[in-house]
Amino acid sequence: MKEMIYQTICPGCGIGCGLYIRKNAEGKLSIDHMKSSPVNLGKLCRFGMKLPYYYAKENNAVNQVNASNADVETAIKTAVEILKDADSSSTALLSVGNTTNEEQMAFTKLAATLSTVVQTGVSSECLNMPEASLAEIEKAKRIVLFIDPYAQYPLIVRRLLTAKKNGASIVAVGTQPLNLADETLDLKPGQYDELKLDRESLIIADMHPNSDIKLAKNILVLAQKTGAKIQFMRSFMNSFGTGLSVNQENKMFGLAELVEDIELGNIRTLVVLDSDPIELMPDNEAAIEALKKLDKLIVISSRSSPVTELANIVIATEPVYSKAGTFLNAEGKLLKNSGTGKAGVDALSLLNAGIGGKAFTYDEMNYLVxxxxEAQKENRSVAAECAASDNGISSPKVLKGKYELKYLYNPFMWFDQKDDNDFVLLNRNTVRKLGLRKGGYVNMKSDRGELKMRFRVEALPDGLVLTAKKLPVATGTSTIISMERC
Incomplete structure (x- = not known):
């Protein structure tokens, strides 16, 4: 096999950074920068640079039926039999956006035949949050950050630095000071007027399956009151494409609600498309236990992950970089893959036809996308119905001798990928109080057990511990723990 070069985008988040994937004759992958990409101008974050590991052959999904390898025809036929017998009222489909628009559209067709809808892991009340373009970051006079761009969306840092060079002031809202921010303000929603925003201001927050919806609503109200623009960043490569294809008139549940419905027995059959609820939920073990309560779990995926190990059926598709298809990034740009693979759309077509719907082609799905x-451009409107919630998103009270461990979501966490940043962040007072030594470890304990971790000192409030890595002692996005020196 001669060397293959694929023009694609990074699956790390919704920014949609362009790059080239090279595949040599032995199947080894490497990354080339795409200087012509309008989104990232050839730049990539740490996650993008580690894509050869993410896409490594051993991480590719394999067709399976009841934990045994099978050919794709058998996997699809068995899935059809399951879906024919499934009760549509207790069947759910989940896709957060980790594949092409065309596969998302095909998944929506399958949902319609099953008399259900595709769930995106985000509540319907926040699906249509207004969006500014990434280019507007550089033009804003005042920027308010409800995210940590360094850890979560590194490729917007250069735009923020350009904005500062152009005279913008930057405010970080939260407890952790950011190097590029002129000031950091720890504010509750009732204090947002102190931000002094106007029509030349820009708010940058994010929206993902584990977001605080009350906080998102309050941010939206802040924008409505002040005229400021908003850029809600998304954590998955094609979140916008997924939102475009789903039927938004139907009730969309947050991921936690979906898992709760599984636990209660309201959902008996789950079909997921390139989305792993185990990786997505903050508590991996709780998600595993919930999924075990399903009667049937069907996974259509390009990559192997914890959910494929639990699945009754796995229908494998080619890696995302080699798919034919398009994506919508965080600012609504249509981005294209150079790949030609259509296994995902073809499998969904066979599933749909098998349960009584119509077969379809990739070209038909591309046309619908x-x-x-085009219809979205003509009818673009701001969904501003979210009303202000109560003031008061307050941090949990931490008992004496206890600490709050909080997740700082980033691409490595969403996909449970290996990351060299294997440490937690503590403040200097905590380090002194525990008698920790430079280069040493801290022992963290929760109801889940204990874990020894390296640490780094940051300017944080007393009692707060941050992690950009999923930890087995955590039971959610926020966990009360105790700590001691190892």
Whole structure:
């Protein structure tokens, strides 16, 4: 096999950074920068640079039926039999956006035949949050950050630095000071007027399956009151494409609600498309236990992950970089893959036809995607119905001798990928109080057990511990722990 070069985008988040994937004759992958990409101008974050590991052959999904390898025809036939017998009222489909628009559209067709909808892991009340373009970051006079761009969306840091060079002031809202921010303000929603925003201001926050919806609503109200623009960043490569294809008139549940419905027995059959609820939920063990209560779990995926190990059926598709298809990034740009693989759309077509719907082709799905994008441009409106919630998103009270361990979500966490940043962040007072030594370890304990971790000192409030890595002692995005020196 001669060397193959694929023009694609990074699956790390919704920014949609362009890059080239090289695949040599032995199947080894490497990354080339794409200087012509309008989104990232050839730059990549740490996650993008580690894509050869993410896409490594051993991480590719394999067709399976009841934990045994099978050919794709058998996997699809068995899935059809399951879906024919499934009760539509207790069947759910989940896709957060980790594949092409065309596969998302095909998944929506399958949902319609099953008389259900595709769930995106985000509540319907926040699906249509207004969006500014990434380019507007550089033009804003005042920027308010509800995210940590260094850890979560590194490729917007250069835009923020350009904004500062152009005279913008930057405010970080939260407890952790950011190097590029002129000031950091720890504010509750009732204090947001102190931000002094106007029509030349820009708010940058994010929206993902574990976001605080009350906080998002309050941010939206802040923008409505002040005229400021908003950029809600998304954590998955094609979150916008997924939102475009789903039927938004139907009730969309947050991921936690979906898992709760599984636990209660309201959902008996789950079909997921390139989305792993185990990786997505903050508590991996709780998600595993919930999924074990399903009667049937069908996974359509390009990559092997914890959910494929639990699945009754795995229908494998080619790696995302080699798929034919398009993506919508965080600012609504239509981005294209150079790949030609259509296994995902073809499998969904066979599933749909098998349960009584119509077969379809990739070209038909591509036409529907482009038509939907055009309609969105013509009818783009701001969904501003979210009302202000109560003031008061307050941090949990931490008992004496206890600490609050909080997740700082980033691409490595969403996909449970290996990361060299294997440490937690503590403040200097905590380090002194525990008698920790430079280069040493801290022992963290929760109801889940204990874990020894390296640490780094940051300017944080007393009692707060931050992690950009999923930890087995955590039971959610926020966990009360105790700590001691190892």
């Amino acid at each position: 482009l038509k939907a994008i």
